Amino acid sequence: MFGKRITLFKLLGFEVHMDLSWLIIVVLVTWSLAAGLFPASYKDLSPATYLWMGLSGAAGLFLSIVFHELCHSLVARRFGLPMKGITLFVFGGVAEMTEEPASPKAEFLMAIAGPLSSIILGLIFYAAVMLTRVGGVLYPPVAGVLEYLAYINFILAVFNLLPAFPLDGGRVLRSALWQWKKNLRWATRVASRIGAGFGIALILFGIFNVVSGRIIGGIWQFMIGMFLRNAAQMSYREVLIRKALEGETVGRFMKKDPVTAPPAISLKDLVEDYVYTYHFKMYPVVEGGKLIGCVTTRQLKDIPREQWTIRTVGDVVNTCSVDNTIGPAADALKALSVMSRTGNGRLMVVDDDRLVGIITLKDIMGFLSVKLDLGEYET
Numbered sequence: 001m002f003g004k005r006i007t008l009f010k011l012l013g014f015e016v017h018m019d020l021s022w023l024i025i026v027v028l029v030t031w032s033l034a035a036g037l038f039p040a041s042y043k044d045l046s047p048a049t050y051l052w053m054g055l056s057g058a059a060g061l062f063l064s065i066v067f068h069e070l071c072h073s074l075v076a077r078r079f080g081l082p083m084k085g086i087t088l089f090v091f092g093g094v095a096e097m098t099e100e101p102a103s104p105k106a107e108f109l110m111a112i113a114g115p116l117s118s119i120i121l122g123l124i125f126y127a128a129v130m131l132t133r134v135g136g137v138l139y140p141p142v143a144g145v146l147e148y149l150a151y152i153n154f155i156l157a158v159f160n161l162l163p164a165f166p167l168d169g170g171r172v173l174r175s176a177l178w179q180w181k182k183n184l185r186w187a188t189r190v191a192s193r194i195g196a197g198f199g200i201a202l203i204l205f206g207i208f209n210v211v212s213g214r215i216i217g218g219i220w221q222f223m224i225g226m227f228l229r230n231a232a233q234m235s236y237r238e239v240l241i242r243k244a245l246e247g248e249t250v251g252r253f254m255k256k257d258p259v260t261a262p263p264a265i266s267l268k269d270l271v272e273d274y275v276y277t278y279h280f281k282m283y284p285v286v287e288g289g290k291l292i293g294c295v296t297t298r299q300l301k302d303i304p305r306e307q308w309t310i311r312t313v314g315d316v317v318n319t320c321s322v323d324n325t326i327g328p329a330a331d332a333l334k335a336l337s338v339m340s341r342t343g344n345g346r347l348m349v350v351d352d353d354r355l356v357g358i359i360t361l362k363d364i365m366g367f368l369s370v371k372l373d374l375g376e377y378e379t
Helices: 022-041 047-078 104-135 140-160 168-181 184-211 215-245 267-278 297-301 332-342 361-373
Strands: 005-011 014-019 083-089 092-097 282-287 290-296 346-351 354-360
Touching: 005 083, 014 047, 022 047, 022 140, 047 083, 047 092, 047 104, 047 140, 104 140, 104 168, 168 184, 184 215, 215 332, 215 361, 267 297, 282 354, 290 297, 290 346, 332 346, 332 361, 354 361
Parallel strands: 014 083
Antiparallel strands: 005 014, 083 092, 282 290, 346 354
16 A cells, blocks of 8 residues: 655554655645635735644644544554554555454444544544633634644544445444444445445546546545545455465465575576576575575665676575564465565575475465455355
8 A cells, every 4th residue: 555654653552654645745735724724714924824824734634643543553452453553645544454353343443433533633622722712812823723623633534434445434334234244254345345436436526526627626536536446445355365365374385395595606606597597586595404594686686797706695695584484384364464565475484493485475376366266255
């Protein structure tokens, strides 16, 4: 889902990340508030004041979304769901789960926590405006920012309550369907189709607005609709993948006796005798029966070719880590998660520091393709 992102801070044990696409929102929100909303509502203020109000509004939106996703994460942790963190991106924010909720109750409470938190936050901002206005002590620019934050939090709550999976309302719907049929897969399929339908409707509405001359709003509606439709379909595929790989271990997919490279050979020999022969992108490095690490074509690309004859594999070997190794008894889903996170299509399977095999993304996806083609997970 995300491109390049940076870690901002850690809050209550959760890492908060920002995808670089979030910068688009910062610029657009600041500009629309400073040049549009605030000058229309609060006359005769200086340009610097409007800019300050716009920046404050954007910062408040940032904190509101973090608070919304943090409430999701806290409830998820209460039910034992592992959370990777919170990421802000161009369409808002997401609390990243590594597993599905264990029960409809957990799904419902985790989903509803977000909209409820936005409603509470909106009421707090609105109450602050009302109380200070009664006392006559509120500085108008501050009132403008607080009013905007109250309004935007109510909008966040209402939008997220739409029964369009994977929005919070769609997850509430899925929890109800799950409770009714006792079938998470079926509930996800129905909820994701409704979510995809909402996405298509938003796409068509956006096209209509663009044709009608409301270009900026229409483009955003089109993009959000595309995101919602794709996210709904992706969420259902993830459930199918989890079900297909349920109970499968890495040992089920690994290839034994993999091709290995000795550390003493030159990089030139590695390319000519291994890369051009076997066409793999990663090779375990073994010496005296002991696994030292691995070397990848990605590394070779960054080394000047004139150095390939004088540098050896041992000079550039990557040591074993959680990013390139996994145990044979580990869940296949864990291997898939590591591959997705690191971009490595091959992982070394290690047992007691011994190389026992290689697991590849191609083998896992081939197994998934066959299972899904059989149609046993479509009901």
